[in-house]
Amino acid sequence: MAILQVQHLEKHFGKTQVLKDISFELEKGRALAIIGSSGSGKTTLLRCLNFLETPTHGKILVEGQTLFDAEAPATQKESKVRKKRLHFGMVFQSFNLFPQYTVLKNVTLAKELLAKERPDYKANKKQILEEIAQEGRSLLQKMGLEDREGHYPHQLSGGQQQRVAIARALALSPDILCFDEPTSALDPELTGEVLKVIRSLAEQNTTMIIVTHEMAFARDVADQAIFMDKGVIVERGSARQVIDSPREERTRQFLSRYSKS
Amino acid sequence: MPWTPFYQMAEFFASDQFRTVLNALNSGFLVTLELFCVTLLGALPLGLIISFGSMSRFRPFGWLASQFGLTPKGRVAKAICAFRPIRLVTRLLVWLVRGTPLVLQIIILFYVPGMLDLFTWGGGETARFTAVSVAFVLNYACYFSEIYRGGIQGVPVGQQEAGQVLGMTKSQIFFRVTLLQMVKRIVPPMSNEIITLVKDTSLARVIALQEVIWMGESFMKGNSGYSGLVWPLFFTAVYYLVFSGVVTILLGKLEKKLEFFR
Incomplete structure (x- = not known):
């Protein structure tokens, strides 16, 4: 069964409709690329999945369990939403690392705060914190940042900051990891190192949704792809098919700008 | 003779006059210092x-409407639902x-309750000290609140969103993520306001507080x-200069301390 099911999702901002009847499914261990021009609703879709926006209509299911239903206000309570968010991880375009914490603390902070809610926290505090720090270190190692754990975000390059942000999202072991244009704020050289990390995550069968403008990367790394335009899904299929031989005229038009450059 | x-x-400096005046000024400065500390605290x-309060998004009528599943239609209904009483107050x-001038607030607070x-x-x-303290705390809290608001709203929304997607509660986000970034932002404007407070304490003399x-x-x-001595009044400037100098140095140190992040 699909780990993620999105059913008839719609989002209005006042009178403008940014998402129109969005439905798709994602299998566990697969990577989905969402492509499309700016303003097509890609980012809003990710933000809806992470409960940063409240969809106007539709349902979101993870492992068959309804996380969000626009018709049922009970699923939208802040206290419940907080835990539901943990099904999703989010990597932002602008990193959004916490500037006042070291690299390691950025990765471990959320997990430490969650651990406080455990009943055995007081008794095993030291051990729990040590475990969390160890996990954080091994994540940083995976990202090739083991020698940076004591640095502050402003002391790192953009590519390194984004890799810390990926480690931070992974620290809570989300079911689905979302990337919102993770390399759009980076120059081509730094883009490479971040894509390499995402590629290795894909090889380890991490379930991912990647909003990106890197077409070659999306084609190679993602299993499926969705092309969005003006808030609707215009075309969907295997990443290779959608990007290499699009069926829809609108997709061709969009992709032609990439092949030219 | 040079x-x-x-x-x-x-x-x-060794004369009785100097010592008497200095003692009196010292005791007056102690009152100044007390008022300064009470106001800050x-x-x-x-x-x-x-x-x-001034950032509150609490909309009682809009909330009520949503509880009954109503969506406001029409201009009046929308305005009522958008009404934020806490923010307005x-x-x-x-x-x-x-x-209004702080002097006026001090006078009103001190005399009006008795008159009515x-x-x-x-x-x-x-x-006198209590009345003046209340006026100062209220006055400065309002100025500080606008500085805080600027500081909080100056922290990028992305910081809050990053906290949210990591499953933090609202208070965790405020205390662990926003607060220190806000403090860093407000230290320079706060310094300005606190230096002004050092000198504003002199307004307390309008109801004869012996500062x-x-x-x-x-x-x-x-x-x-002694009477007809002019120099003691001028000499008070020394106290203000030394005091504001110390405050400036302390706040500068705080600013330096917060330089470890950007």
């Missing part, structure tokens, strides 16, 4: 509460307090057998 002025100065937290208070037979502050120095300026002036009118 040394004569120095001898004269030394003689003056009261206004720093109160300002934060007021800033939360706090912003009104901030406008009143920032829009509501309550009296009592008599004597303690009563340092009042003491300095008293030697012109007559105090401890």
Whole structure:
């Protein structure tokens, strides 16, 4: 069964409709690329999945369990939403690392705060914190940042900051990891190192949704792809098919700008 | 003799007049210092509460409507649902307090309750000090609240969103993520306001609180057998200069301490 099911999702901002009847499914261990021009609703879709926006209509299911239903206000309570968010991880375009914490603390902070809610926290505090720090270190190692754990975000390059942000999202072991244009704020050289990390995550069968403008990367790394335009899904299929031989005229038009450059 | 002025100065500093005036000014400065500390202790937290009020998004009518599943239609209904009473009340208070002179607020707070037979502050120095403290705390809290608001709203939304997607609660996000970034942002404007407070304490003399300026002036009118002395009043400037110097250094240190992140 699909780990993620999105059913008839719609989002209005006042009178403008940014998402129109969005439905798709994602299998566990697969990577989905969402492509499309700016303003097509890609980012809003990710933000809806992470409960940063409240969809106007539709349902979101993870492992068959309804996380969000626009018709049922009970699923939208802040206290419940907080835990539901943990099904999703989010990597932002602008990193959004916490500037006042070291690299390691950025990765471990959320997990430490969650651990406080455990009943055995007081008794095993030291051990729990040590475990969390160890996990954080091994994540940083995976990202090739083991020698940076004591640095502050402003002391790192953009590519390194984004890799810390990926480690931070992974620290809570989300079911689905979302990337919102993770390399759009980076120059081509730094883009490479971040894509390499995402590629290795894909090889380890991490379930991912990647909003990106890197077409070659999306084609190679993602299993499926969705092309969005003006808030609707215009075309969907295997990443290779959608990007290499699009069926829809609108997709061709969009992709032609990439092949030219 | 080139040394004569120095001898004269030394003689003056050793004189009874100088010692008497200095003692009086010291006791006056102690009142100034107390008022300064009480104002900071009261206004720093109160300002934060007021800033939360002025950012409040609580819409009772909109909330009620949503509980009954109603969506407002029409201009009047929408305006009622968008009404934020807490925000309105706090912003009104901030406008009143920032829009009138502190001197006037002190006078009103001290005299009006008695005139209306509501309550009296009592008599004597303690009563004056209490009334003045209330006026100062309220006044400065309103100024601080706007600085806090700027500081909080200046922290990028992405910081809050990053906290949210990591499953943090609202208070965790405020205390663990926003607060220190806000403090870093507000130190320079706060320094300005705190230096102003150092000197604003002199306004307390309008209801005859015996702070340092009042003491300095008293030697012109007559105090401890001296009258017509002008220098004590001018000499009070030394106290303000030293005090604001110390405050500047301390706040500069705080600013340096927060330089470890950007």
